[in-house]
Amino acid sequence: MWVMFAFGSALFAGITAVLSKIGMQDMDSDVGTAVRTGVVLVFSWIMVFLTGSIGTIGEISGRTFLFLVLSGLATGASWLFYFRALQLGNVNKVAPIDKSSTVLTMLLAFLILGETLSLLKVVCMILIGAGTLLMIHRQEGGADSAERGWMACALLSAVFASLTAILGKIGIQGVESNLGTAIRTCVVLVMAWLLVFVKGKQGEVRRINGKNGLFLVLSGLATGGSWLCYYRALQDGQASVVVPIDKLSILVTILFSRLFLGERLGRRAFWGLVLLVAGTLLLLR
Numbered sequence: 001m002w003v004m005f006a007f008g009s010a011l012f013a014g015i016t017a018v019l020s021k022i023g024m025q026d027m028d029s030d031v032g033t034a035v036r037t038g039v040v041l042v043f044s045w046i047m048v049f050l051t052g053s054i055g056t057i058g059e060i061s062g063r064t065f066l067f068l069v070l071s072g073l074a075t076g077a078s079w080l081f082y083f084r085a086l087q088l089g090n091v092n093k094v095a096p097i098d099k100s101s102t103v104l105t106m107l108l109a110f111l112i113l114g115e116t117l118s119l120l121k122v123v124c125m126i127l128i129g130a131g132t133l134l135m136i137h138r139q140e141g142g143a144d145s146a147e148r149g150w151m152a153c154a155l156l157s158a159v160f161a162s163l164t165a166i167l168g169k170i171g172i173q174g175v176e177s178n179l180g181t182a183i184r185t186c187v188v189l190v191m192a193w194l195l196v197f198v199k200g201k202q203g204e205v206r207r208i209n210g211k212n213g214l215f216l217v218l219s220g221l222a223t224g225g226s227w228l229c230y231y232r233a234l235q236d237g238q239a240s241v242v243v244p245i246d247k248l249s250i251l252v253t254i255l256f257s258r259l260f261l262g263e264r265l266g267r268r269a270f271w272g273l274v275l276l277v278a279g280t281l282l283l284l285r
Contacts, residue, residue: 005233006245012226014252016219017095018260021086023215029084031204032216034192037079039220040227041189044182047228053176060175060183068180071167072187078160079188080195081153089150091257092265095250096135096276097154102244103129104162109240112166120282121240127279128244134272168231169239177232185227244280251277 024032048054060068085094103125110117136151168184175183196202208216226249233242254273257263265273 002233002236002242003245005229006237006242007248009226009230009233009246010249011252012222012229012249013246014249015256016222016226017086017091017249017253018256019215019219019222020083021091021257021261023212023219024083024087025212027207027212028201028204029087030080030192030196030199031201031208032212033079033083034189034196035205035208035213036216036220036223037076037185037189037192039217040224041182041185043221043224044178044185044227047178047224048182051176051178053179056176056179060179064174065183067167067170068175068183069187071164072184073191074160074163074167075184076188076191078157078164080192081160082157085150085153085157088153090263091261092254092263092269093136094150094154095253095257096132096272097151098157098161099250099276100129100132101158101161101165102280104159105165105243106240108162108166109169109238113169113239115238115240117240124244124279124282127275127282131272131274131276131279134275135269136272165234165239165243169234177235178228181227181231241283244283248277248280 020032020036023036082094082098085098106115106117106121106125109115168180196204226246230242230246233245250273254265258265
């Protein structure tokens with residue numbers, strides 16, 4: 001059953017990237033992230049009350065709560081960098097770098113969680129890494145400042161995403177998955193809005209138009225669905241397998257970026273996508 005939740009997470013996550021790209025056009029990415037996090041928060045707590053897991057909140061230990069908070073901070077950082085990268089670069093270039101967090105997650109799962117790192121997993125890591133490199137197409141003549149900007153943000157997003165998975169795996173032990181997701185979302189919301197106010201960007205909220213608002217809400221709802229599926233899968237499955245399945249969202253992202261944003265894949269990027277997906281699917285054996 002946890003495999004189905006992992007694939008559900010991939011579907012919702014793939015839709016999220018494109019909806020966010022559209023929703024954050026002509027607006028500040030930090031403000032957009034803070035607004036859509038509020039949508040995710042409402043969605044998460046509705047699920048907590050619908051499932052009746054609110055009654056288990058008193059059973060959360062101090063250690064579990066600590067790791068949920070740390071996971072939330074890592075998620076907030078990953079989101080802020082990811083949506084900034086989406087704003088600066090093409091979806092079909094940013095997404096592969098973000099998905100490369102799979103490799104780091106498997107290494108951390110081996111070092112911290114004691115999960116096995118077999119020869120097959122090593123081969124898969126190589127395929128995923130090689131595929132990611134092929135999908136990153138650098139413009140002729142070297143990278144300009146804009147390209148370096150989105151690439152740096154995407155890389156930082158991947159690092160924090162891998163930390164999110166490991167900290168979340170530790171933190172959700174002994175806590176109902178919907179409740180754990182909701183608590184983490186509270187941390188992300190506080191972090192996102194704190195950053196907005198520290199940078200003095202709160203006035204940007206008034207510039208959000210109807211189109212921005214609609215797609216940010218849809219993006220938040222998709223993210224909420226992805227999170228709930230993702231952490232339900234992590235609760236029963238291995239992090240080193242759940243995370244790669246979730247990263248198959250890149251297929252959905254590439255498809256929707258082509259249909260709605262007109263972004264095309266070159267031949268090199270296409271074969272990179274093949275390697276990335278092949279490495280991911282091999283992890284399911």
